[in-house]
Amino acid sequence: xxxxxxxxPLMGQFESLESTGYNPFNVSFDRVLSPTEGVxxxxxxxxxxxxxxxxxTYDPDVIDAxxxxxxxxxxxxxxxxxxxxSYGGHRQLERHLADFYGRQHCMVFSTGYQANLGILSALAGxxxxxxxxxxxxxxxxxxxxxxxxxxxxxxxxxxxxxxNRLRRLADTPGDKVIVVEGxxxxxxxxxxxxxxxxxxxxxxAYLVVxxxxxxxxxxxxxxxxxxxxxxxxxxxxxVGTFSKSLGGIGGFCVSDMDGFDILRVASRxxxxxxxxxxxxxxxxxxALNQLRHRPALxxxxxxxxxxxxxxxxxxxxxxxxxASPVVSAIMPDPKTAFAFWTRLLEAGLYTNVxxxxxxxxxxxxxxxxxxxxxxxxxxxxxxxxxxxxxxxxGLIPAEPAIPTW
Ligand code: PMP
Numbered sequence: 001x002x003x004x005x006x007x008x009p010l011m012g013q014f015e016s017l018e019s020t021g022y023n024p025f026n027v028s029f030d031r032v033l034s035p036t037e038g039v040x041x042x043x044x045x046x047x048x049x050x051x052x053x054x055x056x057t058y059d060p061d062v063i064d065a066x067x068x069x070x071x072x073x074x075x076x077x078x079x080x081x082x083x084x085x086s087y088g089g090h091r092q093l094e095r096h097l098a099d100f101y102g103r104q105h106c107m108v109f110s111t112g113y114q115a116n117l118g119i120l121s122a123l124a125g126x127x128x129x130x131x132x133x134x135x136x137x138x139x140x141x142x143x144x145x146x147x148x149x150x151x152x153x154x155x156x157x158x159x160x161x162x163x164n165r166l167r168r169l170a171d172t173p174g175d176k177v178i179v180v181e182g183x184x185x186x187x188x189x190x191x192x193x194x195x196x197x198x199x200x201x202x203x204x205a206y207l208v209v210x211x212x213x214x215x216x217x218x219x220x221x222x223x224x225x226x227x228x229x230x231x232x233x234x235x236x237x238x239v240g241t242f243s244k245s246l247g248g249i250g251g252f253c254v255s256d257m258d259g260f261d262i263l264r265v266a267s268r269x270x271x272x273x274x275x276x277x278x279x280x281x282x283x284x285x286x287a288l289n290q291l292r293h294r295p296a297l298x299x300x301x302x303x304x305x306x307x308x309x310x311x312x313x314x315x316x317x318x319x320x321x322x323a324s325p326v327v328s329a330i331m332p333d334p335k336t337a338f339a340f341w342t343r344l345l346e347a348g349l350y351t352n353v354x355x356x357x358x359x360x361x362x363x364x365x366x367x368x369x370x371x372x373x374x375x376x377x378x379x380x381x382x383x384x385x386x387x388x389x390x391x392x393x394g395l396i397p398a399e400p401a402i403p404t405w
Contacts, residue, residue: 022342024353034058035247035373040350048368048382049352053325054216054297055373056247056287069282076277081108082265085275093285097252100292101223101238105260108252108281110273112212112241113139115251118269119208119239120179121147127174131165131205133157133181133191135360140179140210146268150174156184156360159195166203176205182214182225186359186367188309188326190214193229200234208237216245216291217325222298242280246287250276301325301372304379308370311383316396328354328365329386336393337364343389349382 004011017023030039035055038045056062069089079085090108098106109115120143124130130149132140135156144151152169155161162178169176178200180191193209200207211224219227224240226232236257242250253263264270276284291297302323309323318330331337334355341353344366354365370379390396 017338020338020342022345024338024341027350032057035371036375036378038350040345043348045345045348045350046378046382047350048370048374049350050371051213051244051369052247052371052373053213053245053301053369054247054287054291054294055371056245056290059247059287059290062247062283062286062290065286066279066283069278073278075279077275079274080271081275082271087275087278087281089278089281089285090275093281093288094252096285096288098254100221100288101254102232103238103254104256106252106254107260107263107267107270108250108276109270110251110276111249112239112243112251113142114269114273115239115241115253116140116210117143117146118267119237119253119263120144120149120177121269122263122267123147123206123208123237124149124175124177129169129172129174129176131162131169131176131178133179135181135184135186136179137181137185137210137212138358140181143269144179149177157189157192159192159199162196163199163202166199166205170203176203177208178205179208179210182209182211182218183324183326184360185213185326186354186363186365187320187328188213188324189321190218190225190324193225193231193235197231197234206236207234208239209235210239212239212241213244213324213326215240217298217301222291222295242284242287245291246284248280248284248287250280250284297372301370304370304372304374304376307376307379308368308383311379312386315383315387315390317386317390325370326367327370328367331364331366332395334364336395337366340366340389340393340395343392344385347385347389349385 032038035052035057036047038047077085094106094108116139124147126148128149130144131152134153152165154165209226214224216222218225226235237255239253242248305325306323309327312319337353352367354367356362359365
């Protein structure tokens, strides 16, 4: 038996996608022209699937900060945060994030994925319990396994089910740590945080909220869902990423928990990997500054999100329940999702195909993400391409309903 035989079914699927010439899981961009336009296979493409929520990747000040940091500090740190890889910039970014969240402590990780790995594995050990929303991101599941905690899942966004699970665990020893997300990355729905907080208080559990998709998107100052829901005081740990609204790479956790800094020497995904390069640290620090001082970006983002979400709904697509920058059209099956994605790309529009196990309830999704940088005419153009493709594939009625966008 060959080493990769275990992947035979997956390989079959991958190869059949490759043979079509358009594999959504193997796209490469020749060039990126702006937060909303790129070149794929020599053709100019409108980008509607890049999580670049505030469009800060091409901000001149962000780029200048990255270039200046590279010139003065070099291309990489070549070491871990606990050895030679902590520069003044890492510490400064941690201070800025702690200040933004009004918290005492912050740790910066090299990716958002590692932030979840590092925090969840270190918070909950063998005798503790992690209670996860069933639709949690892979990094939350992987972080749970890394720490050997007992893992319990509750039904997605269901406070009653969470309550039941905690009741059943009430007599077992060990700490109970609930983990939920702000905006869920597949359907763009948000957690019922106020209700979760009541359950958390009732059972004396801790609460971690991953605001990966809601930082810079929700809340009066852009801190995310906990701010929007008015429950920040009840959230013990906020995890987030730099790879979406902040346009870079990296992750963080902020908290007021006494003794938090012990995690710097207890969290393996923090210790045993190299730290972020100076360019990234400087770019993210400047992007955070812009996030804080340009609330109009958030307004623009949500205007675009509402327009696109309502537009797809009016056309007759099945979309997620809430208008958020993540807008997914539910496809009848993976084959149709691939066909839809391919036709959109041929027409000049880039989106994402999302399939199980990454999606909830085994759904096949054509996932879009909207940016503050999209113009109204780009959003409307994308809607017209969705309309044409949806009709060609028989997914929506031939005659449009009266549009509300
Ligand atoms: N948490 C959630 C909810 C995510 O959606 C993602 C990435 N899509 C991550 C964490 C990981 O972040 P990163 O890609 O920045 O490592």
